[in-house]
Amino acid sequence: MEGKHIIIDAFECDAVYLNDITYLEKLCNEAALNTDMEVLYTYFHQFQPQGVTGMLVLSTSHISIHTWPEEGYASLDFYTCGDHNLNSQVKFLLQGLSSKNAMVYSFSRGVSYPQIIQCKNIRFNDTMLDDTDLQQE
Numbered sequence: 001m002e003g004k005h006i007i008i009d010a011f012e013c014d015a016v017y018l019n020d021i022t023y024l025e026k027l028c029n030e031a032a033l034n035t036d037m038e039v040l041y042t043y044f045h046q047f048q049p050q051g052v053t054g055m056l057v058l059s060t061s062h063i064s065i066h067t068w069p070e071e072g073y074a075s076l077d078f079y080t081c082g083d084h085n086l087n088s089q090v091k092f093l094l095q096g097l098s099s100k101n102a103m104v105y106s107f108s109r110g111v112s113y114p115q116i117i118q119c120k121n122i123r124f125n126d127t128m129l130d131d132t133d134l135q136q137e
Contacts, residue, residue: 003061003081003109006090010074012100018067018074021046021054027096028056028063031089037080060084074099079109100124 017023025044032039037058044054050070056063061079068074074097078086094102100123107117 001081001110003079004084004086005107005109006076006078006086007105008074008076008078008090008093009103010076010094010097010099011072011102013067013072013074014098015069015072017097018069018072019050019052021052024052024054024065024067027093028054028065030096031078031093032056032058032063034092035080035084035086035089037084081110094122094124 017027021044025042029039029042037060039056040059041057042055044052046052051067053066054064058080060081062077063079064077066075076093078090078093080086090104102122102124104120104122105117106120108115
């Protein structure tokens with residue numbers, strides 16, 4: 001079963017968003033629903049004094065997020081089997097975190113041939129991610 005896997009390192013994010021468990025859960029749920037994915041299970045945990053980790057188990061795989069508000073950093077993982085286009089939701093998630101700089105890695109899963117993992121550095125003050133930016137070659 002071929003799938004798409006996006007790994008995001010989001011830098012220079014808004015620390016308030018990165019420490020708001022309710023906001024992050026809503027943001028991740030919206031990303032899944034915007035892509036017509038079924039959310040099976042959601043778990044989010046607030047760390048003390050700061051930081052959140054969360055996971056959405058989807059019928060087509062998962063979304064996870066881990067935040068470090070003190071660093072303005074979040075790591076996200078978005079995986080789906082099937083033919084869902086994740087690009088618009090990558091943009092949605094990064095904008096939702098007010099990320100100013102991100103490294104977005106994209107690759108196929110479940111393929112039996114060598115591939116190049118694609119990486120795109122996105123600076124939101126210079127450029128915006130469009131639907132062709134993460135296409136597999």
